[in-house]
Amino acid sequence: MNPYQVQNAQNKQIMKKAREMGIECEPLIPGCEDFLELSYRGKTIVINKTRSHKMPLMAGLLAKNKDASNLLLRRRGLPVPDYIVVSQAGEEAVRFLNTHRMVIVKPLDTSRSVGVTLRIDREDDLENAVKTARLHSEQVMIQQYVEGTDFRVLVIGGKAIGALEYKPAFIEGDGRSTIEQLIRKLNEDQLRRNSVGDAGSFQPVDVESKSLLMHLQELGKSLQAVLEQGERVELFSGGNILADGISEIVLDRSEDISAVNANIAVEAAKALQVDVAGIDIRCRDIRLPLNDENGGILEVNALPDMIDPSLFFQGASTDVFQSYLQYLFEE
CATH class of the missing domain: 3.30.1490.20 (ATP-grasp fold, A domain)
Structure with missing residues (x-):
């Protein structure tokens, strides 16, 4: 099957990269994308998107239950709010x-x-x-x-591959552009697509949404206002809000995360026996070790997104789908 005929974005990239690496890769069941069958050098495995064949069933169940997850993380001495x-x-x-x-x-x-x-x-x-x-x-x-910013650390096979920062969308003035123009520019910059046309997690900011217009009004501004050079405007209010209603800017922080925090992410994955994981951290400064003042672990994801890392990790050496496929066939 051609990767372009597959609907799931993760599967498209896995199939595309597998074929580049000389790995045979097809849906296990024609027309069903729950499982991919991969064959390489006489070895055949079955995976579920970014959930590998090496992960125990219990690990997935533990990761889904936040109470059980936090209990095991704390037992390992890891920081949990x-x-x-x-x-x-x-x-x-x-x-x-x-x-x-x-x-x-x-x-x-x-x-x-x-x-x-x-x-x-x-x-x-x-x-x-x-x-x-x-x-x-x-x-x-x-x-x-926890005061601070959200980060996602991708862990594959006991290694921290990289870290992304997710910040509620904001714009910064250049002395010439209106708020509306700056928002449209932000949408264009963040709405990245990969080679098979799939976009990352960024939700474009709707310049006509009532919540945005009300928020700007509270700030004494309108869409046609021109921001001064360096003037920053948050596009979402500081009050209580549903998390899935926030547009977040994605930034690569792989070079900034401290070795201590990278190791904490690896230990969090090990605590739940999740071999391929996305570790959600919220902290004030990812460069400083997590503690009571600087933040902690919010969640361990057992089916981590790799689209954002593939789009935003910088540097030719960070190919997350290649790293994933190499790990799958490691002895």
């Missing part, structure tokens, strides 16, 4: 909010940002966030909000 698990916004949830002043709420056993609400600092918002999370999971995790 304080949290509780509840089924409703009762007294325990309110006490936790009052203790930490700001929290995030997320479904206990879902992946990505579905049902996640950020920056909650009021009881009524907490109740609404718990209701939203319970649409996706019977139990809900309420976690201490």
Whole structure:
């Protein structure tokens, strides 16, 4: 099957890179993209996108359950922000909010940002966030909000391949362009596509969205305002917001992450026995070791995205799909 006929972006890149490397690669079941069968030098394996044949079943189950994941991470001495698990916004949830002043709420056993609400600092918002999370999971995790920025470290076979930073979209003035022009330029720069036409995770900022226009109005600005040189405008408000509604700028921080934090990411993957993982970290400074003041691990993803790393990791030596395929056939 031609990679261009495959629908899943990860599978397209795996098939394309495999053939470049002389590896036979086809869907195991014609018309089904859940499994790819790869053959190389007399060895045949079956994988599920970026989930390898080497990962134990238990590892995937542990990674999906945030409570179990955090327990094992803490046992290994790794930094995890304080949290509780509840089924409703009762007294325990309110006490936790009052203790930490700001929290995030997320479904206990879902992946990505579905049902996640950020920056909650009021009881009524907490109740609404718990209701939203319970649409996706019977139990809900309420976690201490960590000041800083989100990072994703890609780990393959016990090695930290690189790190990406995800920042809520912002624009910076040049003294000539309007806010609308700067937003359109941001969309063009971030909406990168690979050789088979698939884009990364960036959600283009809608210049006509009501939330954006209201946010600009609160700042005393409009789409036609011209920003001064170096003037920065955040495109999303600082209040509580659903995580999947935020457009995030992606930046390569592979050269900036400290050796300590890279090792923490590797240890986090090992703690859950996940051989190919995306380690979500939130911290103030990725160059400094994680601790109570600088942040911690938010999640271990057992089916990590490799499209963003393939688009944003810089340097010819960082080919994430090649690294993945080489690992699959390592003895």
